[in-house]
Amino acid sequence: MKKPDLSHYEFSGHSAGKVEDLKRLGKAEKESMRMAGFDAEEKGTSASFVQIDHDNAFCKSYNPGVEILPLGLAMHMHEGLADYRWRLLKPEKDEYTRMAADNPHGGYVIRVKKGVRLDQPIQSCLMMHTNNVGQNVHNIVIIEEGAEAHILSGCTTTEADQSAAHIGISEFYVEKNASLTFTMVHNWGEKVDVRPRSAGQVEAGGIFQSNYISLKPVRNLQMYPSITMKGASSISRFNSVIVATEGTYMDVGNRVILDAPDTRTEIISHAIASGGHIVARGHIQANHAPSKGHLECQGLLLNKGIIQAIPELDGRAEGAELSHEAAVGKIAREELDYLMIRGLSEEEASSAIIRGFLDIDIMGLPNELQAEIQQAISETEKSML
Amino acid sequence: MDKPDHKSTTCTMLSIENLHVSINGTQVLKGTSLQINQGETVILFGPNGSGKTTLLYTIMGIGNYEVTEGRILFDGTDITHMPPNERAQLGIGMSMQRPPSIHGLKTRDLVRLCAGKREIDIDELARKVNLEHFLERDVNLGFSGGEIKRSELLQLMAQHPKLVLFDEPESGVDVENMALVGSMARKLLEGELAPDRTHTMLDIKQERKTSGLIITHTGHILDYITADRGHVLYNGHLCCADNPKRILDHLQKYGYKECIRCLT
Helix, strand or coil, rough: CCCCCCCCCCCCCCCCCCCCCCCCCCCHHHHHHCCCCCCCCCCCEEEEEEEEEEEEEEEEECCCCCCEEHHHHHHHHCCHHHCCCCCCCCHHCCHHHHHHHCCCCCEEEEECCEEEECCCCCCEEEEECCCCCEEEEEEEEEEEECCCCEEEEEEECCCCEEEEEEEEEEEEECCCCCCEEEEEEEEECEEEEEEEEEEECCCCEEEEEEEEECCCCCCCEEEEEEECCCCCCEEEEEEEEEECCCCCCEEEEHHHEEEECCCCEEEEEEEEEEEEEEEEEEEEEEECEEEEEEEEEEEEEEECCCCEEEEEEEECCEEEEEEEEEEEEEECCHHHHHHHHHCHHHHHHHHHHHHHHCCHHHCCCHHHHHHHHHHHHHHHHHHHH | CCCCCCCCCEEEEEEEEEHHHCCEEEEEEECCCCECCCCCEEEEECCCCCCHHHHHHHHHHCCCCEEEEEEECCCCCCCCCCCCHHHHHHHHCCEECCCCEEEEHHHHHHHHHHHCCCCCHHHHHHHHCCCCCCCEEEEECCCCCCHHHHHHHHHHHHCCCEEEEEECCCCCCCCHHHHHHHHHHHHHCCCCCCCCCCCCCCHHHHHCCEEEEEEECCCCCHHCCCCCCEEEEECEEEEEECHHHHHHHHHHHHCHHHHHHHHC
């Protein structure tokens, strides 16, 4: 694993202060937020949160069923929150969790109250605005019993050529019969180093669906979030679509622990290394039966890209059914031929195959975000051919 | 605007001349010649490994095949070394025996791409092959044998080729689907006209512009379409030009061993 050098980033001194009205943000800010899936117009939003550099800039809930607060304020207001912070992750896990624990810059706390079913998403944007800034955030998400929510979490730099480091700690609590869809869109640049550290637990009957999209370059990103299916009959699904262009190194994957009977998980990733380097990991551990887990990695190599798929199945209970499927290669000749006999040129055929490969229909995104991502995919796909 | 059709029955659509084809250094076709006129449908029989699919793929320009000698003319143009998409644009279409599935590419989008610049009503076409509920599904992903063949027909209908190559249209198709596949293949080759007061069967036959080359093992497709001629491809050689039903009858009685006698 390649390690980033974080010594030249500034992890203090960049407090931007509050933004009263998101509409008045600069064009570059709004544009980069949009690319990260955040709508500054806040159309159809249950709540919004924006962090810029070392400070919370905006935080507002439009639904009484959603409590959203910057971490510091939340810790101050809710004594009980201390039980949730650093419960699933430990500060001593590695140097990045250590940094986030020693020098916290905030982050969001989202609580969706018991039984509340949101039909509009909660959106957040973690932005790095100043050149050479280093950001440590800690996010806590609690979906209470029977509640249902979709959180869109966008991470971005303001400018694509900006240098920045992002360390993001996230802890997810999906309570009994609750459902969380967590969509993370990364919109980084060639001089950005990223170390998310995430963990979650899902209680009985709960559903955790994670979508991860990263189409832009990033210098060095490594993450391996771990979700524990703690309660019986809980379900999780992970879909990721990632592209690594030249200069990009991504070491990403999902780890799921089936820690109760009748739990299920499915991890599916589609990765394109177009000149970049991807390490695609996956780990399913089954401690109870019956349980079911499927791990799938589809990798496409273009322009001398590298993909290392490292799947791991760890069955510890008789009756657990675990499977994995991985394929890494170039665009299949027979697929190209098939489209070419319908009249498409080789380039048109490749482009249709790549677009299909990066299909995000399964993620169930809001229409506008879906269209936004499709647009980004079309642009990315052109740059790969 | 179409030109008057007086020469339609004599115009050569496809002309294969002394074709030698190799794959990875092994010669598969050893001097095959075949001519198909406009509106004519030709059936190709032959045992497994005789080179039938090689011939179709070589006409279409796909696969790992190398033409070492001879040439292919389509509508007067030498297409021997043309990329497949240009052949498609000239008017050659192909129904594959086992096409690949394509993740994330919706059937509707592929059908639209097949039509190129022509305006088509995709839903209406899909209804004709009972695939209206498949348009939003990924191309061929999880399709049954019959669904695959219907999807191939749908794409060909959108493409509207002058020459259709069918690689075993009946393989993997159950009895129920066969009637639909067969009748749609007929419509594709013969048009949708039925004889009426102003059109006799002869008129319709003369107006036929679409040509066909069909590989079949079982001959079931012959229950649905009118084929003009049949051939047997055996060990890379084409032989036995005759009425396709008669060839089928012989093959069912005597098998391919008679071909050996015929060719030696």
